Amino acid sequence: MKIVVKETEQEASSYVAEIIGTALREKPGLSLSLPTGSTPVHVLEDLVRKHHEEGLSFAKASLFNMDEYLGLGRNHPQGYYHFLDELLYSQVDVDRARTFAPDALDPVPEHAAAAYTKLIQDAGGFDLIFLGIGRDGHICFNMPADSLHPYTHLERLSEKTVADNTRFFDDASEVPTHAITIGLKLVLDSKKIVLLAIGSGKNDIVRELLASESITTQLPASFLRLHDDVTIVLDAAAAAGIELA
Ligand code: PGA
Secondary structure, eight states: OEEEEESSHHHHHHHHHHHHHHHHHHOTTOEEEEOOSSTTHHHHHHHHHHHHHHOOOOTTOEEEESEEETTOOTTOTTSHHHHHHHHTGGGSOOOGGGEEOOOTTOSSHHHHHHHHHHHHHHTTSOSEEEEOOOTTSOBTTBOOOSSOOSSOEEEEOOHHHHHHHGGGSSSGGGSOSEEEEOOHHHHHTSSEEEEEEOSGGGHHHHHHHHHOOOOBTTBGGGGGGGOSSEEEEEEHHHHTTOOOO
């Protein structure tokens, strides 16, 4: 895994935006999966800036949410499709017909999950996936557990994750406890993977991830060690005190 440390959150985010921008320029029809939450905010801002100032085009790209809260529709203000719509799709030249998310309103979530796996596979998988990491080591919403899932599935969120996500909701009781998320095989099938971790809150999990070469279901991000093209981008706060080879 290639590790890149930048001083500030902004610099680390710009580095990731440049990886995405370069991939899009090289392949306008890029198949790209993007995260939500705090981590991608400055990356998405920088992609919007690149669109306006540098003519970066998303018109031919396919964009995939990696997860969606169960029960939240595309227009729900706390939903993840809505998040990417607000911060990226509505501000660039994305073709909305090529923006995808699991159908979290499907009364049978397993059907929605299977349909999403098929959609991704029919698209040929991802060229690039940009990941965040949870403080418990989750990627997408693959939570630490005794076993993990390869494909899209319904996941119960860990207590730590539900607690972390309350900051996006007015009332803690509104925070969804389940999500539909892509699984580890769909992540690892991506041709290229970039993971961004920023801030001191991610320091412990980044230390744990980099401390050992072992792969464990208790730290889902450790599965990235199975992939040959992974770049982990950190700011100084996330990398603090960690010895990097
Ligand atoms: P965050 O979430 O970007 O809001 O810290 C990370 C994650 O859950 O993957």
